[in-house]
Amino acid sequence: MNLTRRQLLKTTAFATAGASLLGPQALMPRHARAATTFTGVTYLPPSYKALTYGSAGFVNYLRDNGGDVLEVDFYDSGQLLKADEQLPALRSRNIDFMFHTTSYITRSLPILGITGLPGVVGELYRHPERLRQGSPLFDLINEELAKENLYMLTSGGGILEPEYIWSTQDNAVRSLEDIRGKKVRVVSFEATSALEAYDIGAVRIPSSETYMALQRGTVDAGVFNISTIIGRSLQEQVDVCYQLPITGFSVAPFMLRDRWDSLDDDSRAILEDAARWYDENFISHCNDDIYPNEYWPQVREENVEIIAPSDEDLAAFNEATHKVWDHWKGEVGEELGERAIKLALGQA
Structure with missing residues (x-):
C-alpha cells in the first residue's frame, strides 16, 4: 500500500x-x-x-x-x-x-x-496586561479549562488587533448601517451573533477561499484580522476597511x-x-x-480606504453586543461570565 x-x-x-x-x-x-x-x-x-x-x-x-x-x-x-x-x-x-x-x-x-467578545475586545487590545500570564483573567480561564x-x-x-469589516467597492461598508443585508464572511460565533441585528447573510468559508469569494461576489465583505488580509493577499480584492472592532482572538x-x-x-x-x-x-x-510597520503600509499601497467608526456607531454596536454577552454568560455561567467581563474591562 x-x-x-x-x-x-x-x-x-x-x-x-x-x-x-x-x-x-x-x-x-x-x-x-x-x-x-x-x-x-x-x-x-x-x-x-x-x-x-x-x-x-x-x-x-x-x-x-x-x-x-x-x-x-x-x-x-x-x-x-x-x-x-x-x-x-x-x-x-x-x-x-x-x-x-x-x-x-x-x-x-x-x-x-x-478573548473575542464584542464590546470587550477593544479594551483587551488596549490593555494586554489583563490577559498576560499570572493575571486574574488568565488564571480564571485556566481554572475553567482545567475542567476540560x-x-x-x-x-x-x-x-491581536481586533477584526474589522473589510468590503469591496461595489458593496462598500463605511458605516454600521451599510452592513445591513450584506453577504459577510465571518467565522467566530461571537461576531456572527453581534451582527445578526443587521440582517447580514453570514457566510462561513475558509480563509483560503476568501480571495475568490470576494472576486466573484460570493461575499460582499468580511470580518478579518489584518493578518488574514495580508496572509491571503485580500488587500487586492477589498477597497474599504471600516475599523469597527467586531471581535478578536489570540x-x-x-x-x-x-x-x-x-x-x-x-x-x-x-x-x-x-x-x-x-x-x-x-x-x-x-x-x-x-x-504598523509592514502590514498596514501594504494595505495603504493598494489604496484601500480606511475609515474610523463614528462615536454613534461605536455606541450602537456596543449596545447591541449585550445580547451576545448574555448568551455567552448563559454558556459559561452568569457569575463566571460577569467576573470575566469585569476583569477584561478593568472593573475588578
Missing part, C-alpha cells in the same frame, strides 16, 4: 507522541534515546508571518534549550492535522501540544469567548492539564521558559511591529 505524505506524517508523529506518553522505551531501547519527544502542530502556514512568529519562536526555544531533556517534532500548515482535527487529537493524546486561534474553538471551549483537562500555557500576552499553545502536571521538573522548566518568551513577545511583536 502506498502512503501519502500526510498519512506518513500522521503515522510518524502519532508514534512519536506515543513515545512521549509511554516513555522512550515504547519505540526503542531506553539507552538509545534519553530525551522526551513532544509532538506539536499548527494549521497556520508560514505566509501568516505575524501569526506564526510566536509558534516558530516557541518551538525554536525548545529545540535550542531542550538538550537531552526534550525534543520536538513540529508540523505547521496543517501538514499533520487540519484546524478542526487539532483539539480532538490533543484530547486523544495523539499530539502533545497545539497552537490554535482562540476564536476557532470557542464553541468547544466557551470560556475562550472572552486542558491548559493554556500563555495567551501570547494579550489579543493564537495560544495548549496542552492537556494532566500531561502538564505529570511533567518532570526539567521538561516543565523548559516549557515554562518558552511560554514566558511567547507571552512577552508574540502579541507585542504583531501589534506594535509587524502590523
Whole structure:
C-alpha cells in the first residue's frame, strides 16, 4: 500500500507522541534515546508571518534549550492535522501540544469567548496586561479549562488587533448601517451573533477561499484580522476597511492539564521558559511591529480606504453586543461570565 505524505506524517508523529506518553522505551531501547519527544502542530502556514512568529519562536526555544531533556517534532500548515482535527487529537493524546486561534474553538471551549467578545475586545487590545500570564483573567480561564483537562500555557500576552469589516467597492461598508443585508464572511460565533441585528447573510468559508469569494461576489465583505488580509493577499480584492472592532482572538499553545502536571521538573522548566518568551513577545511583536510597520503600509499601497467608526456607531454596536454577552454568560455561567467581563474591562 502506498502512503501519502500526510498519512506518513500522521503515522510518524502519532508514534512519536506515543513515545512521549509511554516513555522512550515504547519505540526503542531506553539507552538509545534519553530525551522526551513532544509532538506539536499548527494549521497556520508560514505566509501568516505575524501569526506564526510566536509558534516558530516557541518551538525554536525548545529545540535550542531542550538538550537531552526534550525534543520536538513540529508540523505547521496543517501538514499533520487540519484546524478542526487539532483539539480532538490533543484530547486523544495523539499530539502533545497545539497552537490554535482562540476564536476557532470557542464553541468547544466557551470560556475562550472572552478573548473575542464584542464590546470587550477593544479594551483587551488596549490593555494586554489583563490577559498576560499570572493575571486574574488568565488564571480564571485556566481554572475553567482545567475542567476540560486542558491548559493554556500563555495567551501570547494579550489579543491581536481586533477584526474589522473589510468590503469591496461595489458593496462598500463605511458605516454600521451599510452592513445591513450584506453577504459577510465571518467565522467566530461571537461576531456572527453581534451582527445578526443587521440582517447580514453570514457566510462561513475558509480563509483560503476568501480571495475568490470576494472576486466573484460570493461575499460582499468580511470580518478579518489584518493578518488574514495580508496572509491571503485580500488587500487586492477589498477597497474599504471600516475599523469597527467586531471581535478578536489570540493564537495560544495548549496542552492537556494532566500531561502538564505529570511533567518532570526539567521538561516543565523548559516549557515554562518558552511560554514566558511567547507571552512577552508574540502579541507585542504583531501589534506594535509587524502590523504598523509592514502590514498596514501594504494595505495603504493598494489604496484601500480606511475609515474610523463614528462615536454613534461605536455606541450602537456596543449596545447591541449585550445580547451576545448574555448568551455567552448563559454558556459559561452568569457569575463566571460577569467576573470575566469585569476583569477584561478593568472593573475588578
